[in-house]
Amino acid sequence: MNDLAKALPGLTLIEDGDVLSGLSHDDAEWAPVGRALAAVRVTDAGEVQQVVRACAALSVPVVTRGAGTGLSGGANATDGCLVLDLSRMNRILEIDTENLLAVVQPGVINNDLKAAVAEHGLWYPPDPASAPWSTIGGNVSTNAGGLCCLKYGVTRDYVLGLEAVMGGPAGEYGSRVRFGRRTTKGVSGYDLTGLFVGSEGTFGVITEITLRLRPAPAAEPRTVVGAFDGLVAAGAAVALCTRRGLQPAALELLDRHCMQAVEDWKHLGIEPGAAALLLARIDAPGEAGAAEAAAVAEAFTDAGALWAEQSTDAVEAEALFDVRRLAYPALERLGPVLTEDICVPRSAVPAMLATVEEIGQRHGVRIATIAHAGDGNLHPLLITPPGDAEARRAAQAAFEELLGAAIAVGGTVTGEHGVGLLKRGGMRQELGPEVCAVQRAVKNTLDPLDLFNPGKVVGAPDAS
Template identity: 75%
Template sequence: MPTIPQLAGLDVIDDPDVLEGLSHDEAEWAPYGKALAAVRPRTTDDVRRIVRACAERLIPIIPRGAGTGLSGGANAVDGAMILDLSRMNRIVEIDTGNLTATVQPGVVNNDLKAAVAEHGLWYPPDPASAPWSTIGGNVSTNAGGLCCLKYGVTRDYVLGLEAVVGGPAGDYGTVVRLGRRTTKGVSGYDLTGLFTGSEGTFGIITEITVRLRPARREAPRTVVGAFGSVVAAGEAVAAVTRAGLLPAALELLDRATLRAVEEWKHLGIEADAAALLLAQLDTPGDEEASAVAEVFRASGALWAEQSTDEAEAEALFAARRLAYPAFERLGPVLTEDICVPRSRVPEMLSLIEEIAARHGTAIATIAHAGDGNLHPLIITPAGDDQGRRAAQAAFEEILTAAIGMGGTVTGEHGVGLLKRDGMRQELGAGVLAMQVAIKQTLDPLDLFNPGKVIG
């Protein structure tokens, strides 16, 4: 194993207990190796020095944000250097004249939202992990979130990037700027889009320029619908799409999720239905909210109403964001991230129930239902090896089912380690060969997050 590079002035960590915590994200049962060391840069020049030193010694480099990933994308390999980017957390600029912000990768999503809100602006991408996850991590996985149905995913907001990259063996440590600060521009290939969602496999992102929107003028309205089954809720989702309605968010929570969150946080939520749909509407007036409620009723809702209690509405959306940690406290949770065409949502929800029954495993379901992005949570008692094998088999079967419906194995969490086989099944040999060729061109030494995505 190579020796730790001498990096004067940088915070290099070799304590085994600290390294253990930095060596993996939150993906259940995703393997990880024994890192050589970790380092916490603060500037682009720090990252440049680290990359150059590691390249000279052929040390793999694993970039890490907040470690909130659910696919193993930040997991170490043996002998790797972990780049903990959490201290690169400076908001460089908020440009109100051009509706942009430039940030370092360690800025937390919600911190950016709060900072731009002071200027009457809004950064829409809002993964459930927004209170903890970083913009760099969001860009690396092309994160989505609750509002992506109407306002788009992270890629829709990334205008430009600064990154430390490789190339020919002697060029590791080169700093490049990709994209631009203008709202339009088609000069050359879209390398910014290529890096967005690349999970750190092409280089280390050190600065990000994002587009902003004016803040919403009035508080969104919330419509809640209760359904006798998860599949019935899925039918209502498909009906909303057919009706041409476009909520800012359309979320599904099943009874198991509501109970788990309520038992943990005591938000005052009554789980009196098999599933709830939460629609958030921000078009001025009540017409759109009334139309969504009517579609819910026509689709068989037990009841559907516009919430007049702002605290109640906030509690329901809080439950959606707290779903994963609520189950995680009860035992291992294997989290899916499939996305299917919206018309196939009811069918996919029914298949998930069948798969759970067939494998004898508990599966709770939450979803960004409006865009077909489903998050089945496969729950297993701690220490239950047979249950773990059943959960992993169910996980793979759900991936295959999503592909069979014309869907994808990951809508926003990334491929990482857990979905490599599913990705190969989804994309086919020709597309995989193209992806391998891009990786080999940009990272010929295979030092940037090796083993992830294409494996």
């Protein structure tokens, strides 16, 4: 510790046990957490370089974190590491209204960026449910999606370029490298920006991000709500919307467990009378928007909805989407929540929802389900009573079985939360040994010392 402190003059190492404990993990339930040596909060890229150089010289691993809202253990400390906290690197450096882009530090909160660009009539679309708290750096590290990614894409679609502090072929550890561009097109060399997006801090430390923006939507969105007597029926409505070529800006699912948990917590006046709700947001303007909303409502009805209606009250409509965003923290109040993030082909959504119910019943695990249903990204939430070791083992077994079930129908073990620690086994099952070997080779090339977030995603250097 003394050597590290001497190597970082001007920076204050955090050694207090309680503070260090809070900085040593994200929100992933039951993901292992190592014992960090210390933590440090930085404010600019120069300080990041100083930290990386010192840690490389002393063989101290670096685990980078933002707001700690991750759900896969990707920001969890490893034994003997230095936790590098980027939350104070929170400046919006530029908003370029002519070229529709913004340049930000990684600690900028997603919703703060949205609010800032909205003042210029612009919009940053990626909107994970954690947008009020999660950072852009964290969103980039996991390639976060959100409610509107069905129509507008995920974080990777908006990252034009970035700056990172790294080592390996870039030179000595602590080298500051820029990837990407500010132009709308560009194929000069490999897409190293895209490689960094979703890499979960395993290649280096992202210190600046250049983001594509869009003009703000011109029309007030319309909301279509459909109520169903079961998850499978709601899934059938999603599949029918896809077959009919409908593309709402968002198509979200939440079940009765989620609605009841939010109502018990926030008392919003939501009556969870149905087993599941589908919420569709239509942002096409004028007659086109009206026609699309009617078509979505018709698809819900044709798929067996108990009822399907267009909301005529914008406040009421937004309240329903607020229920969707509040579902996870509401369920956390009931006990430990192990969060799935499987994504399946949209045609497989009904069958996968049936499988979720079957696995939960067979293992005796209470599962509440929310989903970005329109793109097949399902979030079964496995809830266990606090302190119940047997229930925890059952939930973990159900969790692993859900991963295998998603792979079996052509899906993936993570749509937007990342691999981190929780999904390493599932990733190896999904990708196979040849692809995993390629990933390990890329990691070894860009980070030969295994300094950055070791053990995450691809696992330890000798992991199979």
